[in-house]
Amino acid sequence: MGPLRVGYVREHFSSPLLQFAEADQGKTFTLVECPSGTGQLISRLTNNEIDVAIALTDALVSGIAKGSKAYKLVGSYVNSPLNWAVITGNSSSFNSIADLKxxxxxxxRHGSGSQTMAFVMALQQGWSPTTLKFQVNNDIKGLISSVNDSSTSAFMWEWFTTKPWLDSGEVRFIGSVPTPWSSWLIAAHPSAERAPKEAVRSFLNSLTVYVATFDSKESRDSKNVPFVQKTWGYPEADIKEWMSTVKYTTDCTTISSAVLSEVLRILSTAGFITSPEGVVHPSAKPIGPLCAL
Incomplete structure (x- = not known):
């Protein structure tokens, strides 16, 4: 068994993971970038291209609820909500979320956070989920092209990740939809051959240390802004605004059963999934088909 193959999306949320990877130097895990987001992460778990994924809560939970056997939930990463911008073309006729009906x-991709959150947006707007229509555009560049060539009306992506295209005038933001749950969980393939429990536990325990350091007051006051600025080139003001909203977990090995219950409740109400019975025990750690370890 070689190092764990850890899939991730290379954006500012992955800062503690990148710091951990730099220190580990490939001894216990290697990073596999998945620029298309959680849909691609789930696909790569399915296709034996990665063993562990740090991905969006709603897409991971809905994937299992829809029958995926490619992974189980093993931990948490970010406890604060994710703010999804609703984005349209720079010269489109859409000026509000209501215009998108x-x-x-x-x-x-199908099953990605960009799709699950469209169902949440529809629920908030009172639209029937059966009226939602989608076009797959693979990654952020394809999504931006689609709203500017009018093949789509809008797309949803994390606010600060897409803000550089807003600042350059390539797109417009016409609203936002924060997740009604903590935003990032950690999943692993269920087989002992690909993701041995002890190796996954060790990874999660070590990641907790880097997350705690990044989330500490000392790092927030001195180290985080220059690290994010150097790594992604975001303006200092945007980094500070993001840092004021993000809150990482205090223990990457834990998962909130309340969060899982809320995701299942909202996504089933929105019409995206049929919530499975008996998945989460109401007063204990998550059980059943969702979670391992």
Whole structure:
């Protein structure tokens, strides 16, 4: 068994993971970038291209609820909500979320956060989920092209990740939809051959140390802004605004059963999934088909 193959999305949320990877130097895990987001992470877990994934809560939970056997939930990463911008073309006719009713929404992949959050947006707007139409555009560049060539009306992506295209005038933001749950969980393939429990536990325990350091007051006051600025080139003001909203977990080995219950409740109400019975015990750690370890 070689190092764990850990899939991730290379954006500012992955800062503690990148710091951990730099220190580990490939001894216990290697990083596999998945720029298309959680849909691609789930696909790579399915296709034996990665063993562990740090991905969006709603897409991971809904994937299992829809029958995926490619992974189990093993831990948590970010406890604060994710703020999804609703993004349209720079010269489109859409000026509010309400204008998007009965139009085609761009998504990265089926089952991705960009799709699950479109159902949440529809629920908030009172739209029937059966009226939602989607076009797959693979990644952020494809999504931006689609709203500017009018093949889609809008797409949803994390606010600060897409803000550089807003600042350059390539797109417009017409609203936002924060997740009604903590935003990032950690999943692993269920087989002992690909993701041995002890190796996964060791990874999660070590990641907890880097997350705690990054989330500490000392790092927030001195180290985080220059690290994020150097790594991604975001303006200092945007980094500070993001840092004021993000809160990482205090223990990457834990998962909140309340969070899982809320995701299942909202996504089933929105029409995206049929919530499985007996998945989460109401007063204990998550059980059943969702979680391992």
């Amino acid at each position: 009965d139009t085609t929404i761009g998504i990265s």
